[in-house]
Amino acid sequence: MMSSPRQRAAPTAPPSELDPSRRNNLALITSLVHHNRVLSRAHLTKRTGLNRSTVGTLIGQLVALGLVYETAPSGEAQVGRPSPEVRPSPSIAALAVYPEIDAVTIGLVNLGGIVQKKIRFATERIPSAREAVNIAAAVIEGMRTELEHSYRITGIGVAVPGLVNPDDGTVRHAPHLGWRDEPVARMLSEATGYACQAANDASLAAEAELIFGAGAGRDNLIYLNGGASGVGGGIISNGMLLRGASGYAGELGHTFVRTSGEQCHCGATGCLETEVSQGRLFELLGLSGGDTPQLEQALRASSSPAVAEEISRQLGYLAIALRNAVNTFNPEVIILDGFLGVLYALKPSTLDDLLLSQAMDGPAAQVKVHPAALGSNLMMIGAAELGFARFLADPAGFGAALTA
Amino acid sequence: MMSSPRQRAAPTAPPSELDPSRRNNLALITSLVHHNRVLSRAHLTKRTGLNRSTVGTLIGQLVALGLVYETAPSGEAQVGRPSPEVRPSPSIAALAVYPEIDAVTIGLVNLGGIVQKKIRFATERIPSAREAVNIAAAVIEGMRTELEHSYRITGIGVAVPGLVNPDDGTVRHAPHLGWRDEPVARMLSEATGYACQAANDASLAAEAELIFGAGAGRDNLIYLNGGASGVGGGIISNGMLLRGASGYAGELGHTFVRTSGEQCHCGATGCLETEVSQGRLFELLGLSGGDTPQLEQALRASSSPAVAEEISRQLGYLAIALRNAVNTFNPEVIILDGFLGVLYALKPSTLDDLLLSQAMDGPAAQVKVHPAALGSNLMMIGAAELGFARFLADPAGFGAALTA
DNA sequence: GTGTTATGTTCTCCTAAACACCAAACGAAG
DNA sequence: CTTCGTTTGGTGTTTAGGAGAACATAACAC
Structure with missing residues (x-):
């Protein structure tokens, strides 16, 4: 009976294929360290919910692979044995x-x-x-x-x-x-x-702000950027980037904001991107172009009523697009970047008030508008x-x- | 050494607490059986990616708990040993x-x-x-x-x-x-x-259509229902219901579709729900009210140009809201229910054409509009x-x- | 009938995670 | 300075879930 030379199960030759569970936990730890830059070992056990010993093994494995390294506990002193800090490998x-x-x-x-x-x-x-x-x-x-x-x-x-x-x-x-x-x-x-x-x-950009920027710790945010090439958007819902069937989701720049508005290059009319553009502002300011800080400076310096009116007009259309977004996504944060951030910085209460009055009570109550935090990086x-x-x-x- | 009467690790007293991995697999199997009503054992192994033996164990456990039961393979005959069918327990x-x-x-x-x-x-x-x-x-x-x-x-x-x-x-x-x-x-x-x-x-409703209805097998769909009490929406993205920070997400009925539109009860103006309503249609038809089939019958019977014009008008606004939704979500299916389904059924190509021309090329190319499949249930x-x-x-x- | 294909079952092996205990490092109190 | 309590990492042990291989079985094609 036992003499039968049963072949031992091949140990699944490629050593890269480890248990899904282990792979998942390693990924979890690595992501946490990546997102937080520094994280004490104790903190990692709390965040992962895993056992201390398990976390120890996992970190040991990651250190052996050269993916993270540990440093002496430098953090603020507190009762109990200090916990080493885990940092991502700079290589x-x-x-x-x-x-x-x-x-x-x-x-x-x-x-x-x-x-x-x-x-x-x-x-x-x-x-x-x-x-x-x-x-x-x-x-x-x-x-x-x-x-x-x-x-x-x-x-x-x-x-x-x-x-x-x-x-x-x-x-x-x-x-x-x-x-x-x-x-x-x-x-x-x-x-x-x-x-x-x-x-x-x-x-x-939305993902970056979610992980390292103004959306850190949140799960639902909307990122809207205004640049020379129009308005782009990214949506994070339930902690995940909205992709859609083919990954095209998030085009908030083509939200409808105006009946009988101008023709957009996308084929439709009344898109946010055509009604709210920095080109119009530069034109009114008598400038041929420039970057975002230049625009902000010029707008703040200008006393032209036409400019002021255009700012209000654009803020009004922006509010309509954001109202839609708030009603459909119920986000915690709206991040405005590029010249949209400038518009907001000029008259923050105007946009806040418009949003509060136009969006539905429930979702509007908890949304906060923020400028982008990560700047040029x-x-x-x-x-x-x-x-x-x-x-x-x-x-x-x-x-x-x-x-x- | 071994004389030390080391206490055996308590077997995690509450028997309900089993390994996350096992719990996950049981949940996976149960959900699949629930969603498909009948599923052969072979099919389950393919869908889960688990080993045959593992699936066998899992199903055994579920049968023991009385959550599913197995029946003789009745399906269409094909080469090979037939696979028993697993069905959810009717209790x-x-x-x-x-x-x-x-x-x-x-x-x-x-x-x-x-x-x-x-x-x-x-x-x-x-x-x-x-x-x-x-x-x-x-x-x-x-x-x-x-x-x-x-x-x-x-x-x-x-x-x-x-x-x-x-x-x-x-x-x-x-x-x-x-x-x-x-x-x-x-x-x-x-x-x-x-x-x-x-x-x-x-x-x-969106989840129901995703699982059992017109969205079966899809991952990205938009559900829009028009009823006596306005327009409600539900959005499924990446296979999951869009919740938002407090679960208020999905209010597509308050999408902006018209500049200087009427005042909506939500506080804003120009909402889809105020511009597109079955009340207006009933009024034009000279009816005091009724249900969806009655509305459809009356609309089909009517030859009034005012009614035809109102239908076109409402389809136009509906298209604007759907255009926004397609641009932001890139869904595979849009499901129209209630009187919105009636509007679409009256002139399907009108809405399809509007959508194709107004939405962005990428997302518009793959979206299909469907009536709801589950009816009154x-x-x-x-x-x-x-x-x-x-x-x-x-x-x-x-x-x-x-x-x- | 025979050969082929596809399946469920049983068995063993491997690995991962939890647990209990031990040791170490620190603050606070005496 | 010593001692105690607290918090932490490390080690060995235990449990259990899933994978794989061999075997038995069941239908179809010829």
Whole structure:
């Protein structure tokens, strides 16, 4: 009976495949450390709900893989044995790429959302997808020895101002860049050798603000950015980014705000993006263009009634779009970035009052409007998050591959 | 050393507390059986991705608890050994309660979403929260011997036309019922002794259509219902109901669709609900009121140009609201119920064309408009789903409690 | 009938997480 | 300075869930 030479079950050869439960817990710990930058061991056990011993084993595994490291307990003294602090390894990093109409920006971002390096490559004219990829690939090539020597790169994330299918990283349509059906992620991946993913810029910004910015600790937020290329939006609901069937969700810039409004490039009329634009403001101010701080300065300096009226007009339309958003999403925070943040900063109570009076009582009672907190690093952090995604989903598998 | 009488680890005394992994798998299986009504064992292994042996153990456990039962493989013959079919136990059921302006409807719904019994209690006038609870409690009391003899009730779900906080089942504001800050779930729970939860009616309808109706197999859908008491909406994104910070999300009836539109009871102007209403249609038709089939019949019979124009007008506003929704959610299906379904049925291509031309290319390309599939049982099934929720999250723990 | 395919069952192995105890590090009180 | 209580990490043990392989079984095709 027992002489039968039963083959022992093969130990599932590839060592990367560990128990789903373990992988999940490792991912949980890694994400927490990533999001909080520093976290005491005791805090990790509380946040995960796992046993102390389990957390100890998990951290030990992550340390062995070189993904996190522990430091002496430096925190404020309190009763009891102090708990060591866990920090993300500074060698883990992701690359971020952000093509705009006048530049391509490339960034190197550490675990913990720390922007290590940011290179803005100004372009003479609007870059084509191929040109943007070439620029990014060239800059990355220039950093390669440094990258390969000092970092372990988990991937590249591309933030694109337009409709992007995040599943395959294809840009369906980026109107202001003039791109259509461009497989940007694949192109950049082939050009650099790094894994690459792409998504809508405002969606990534929303995630960045959720993790590190004005939405930290919240689960429901709306991010709205006003830039030279229109209004983009990203929606976080129940702690997760709203994707929709193909990842196109979140286009709040094309919310209807005005009957018989102007024709929008999207084909409809009365879109938020056409009624509320910084172009109109620059025009009234007699400026040919400029960046957000310049706009704010000029608006504050202006005493023209026409300008004041235009500000009120735009705030009114913005309030309509936000009213809709509040009624449909019931968010805790609305984050206004770019010139929308400027508009709000000029007359915060105006928008607050409009929102309170127009939105439904329940959802309106708890929503707060905030300016964006991450400033100029926002898009780099958001795009890098995309580059971190696969790593954070399976740190051990990835760590093994990175060290190998 | 080994002489030390080390206490054996207590086997975590309450037998309901089993491993999260096991609980999760049991919940997965139970939900699948519930959603599909019949599912072969082979199909379950494919859908769960678990090992055959594991699925066998899990089903055995569920059968032992009396939550599901197996039948001989009756399905269409195919190559290979036939697989037994797993069905939900007909003794597991939830109660559904739906208060409206002219009635309170109480239902008994089986696992699998089968409406076993439906009792509509007409009221002389709009019921107060207390009256609605009393009516429901009385009807349930009447069924009690039957319920306790033949069923195991997992809970009560209340669908309320208004803003409901699903966390505590409190109705924040139900304008058409005239309710404000009514702890309906607590009241009904105290009156009946059953666990009770409450949520917005349209949200529950959306979930019902997602599971059993026109949205089966999809992950992103929008449900919009037009009734005597306005327009309600429910949004399913990424397979989950959109809740928002306090569960108020989904109020698409108050989407802005018209500049200088009429004043809505919500405080704003130009809401979908005020511009698109069946009241206007009844008025033009010279009717004092009626239900949805009567409205459809009258509209089809009418040859009045004023009526035709009003239909076009309302379809136009509906298209604007749907355009917004498509741009922000990128859904696969839009389900129109009530008189909105009638409007669509009258001129499907009109709405389809408007949507295609106004919404953004990407999201518009893949969205399909459908009428609701579950008919008059829809709200009972949706509310019951709420009563099943806690059971489905932990079938074993619940099953043990139910049998005890 | 035979061969093929697909299935449920039983058994063993592996791994992960919880638990109980021990040791260490710190604050507070004497 | 010593002692005590508190909070923490570490170690060994226990439990249990899931995977895999071999076997038995059941239908279909030929």
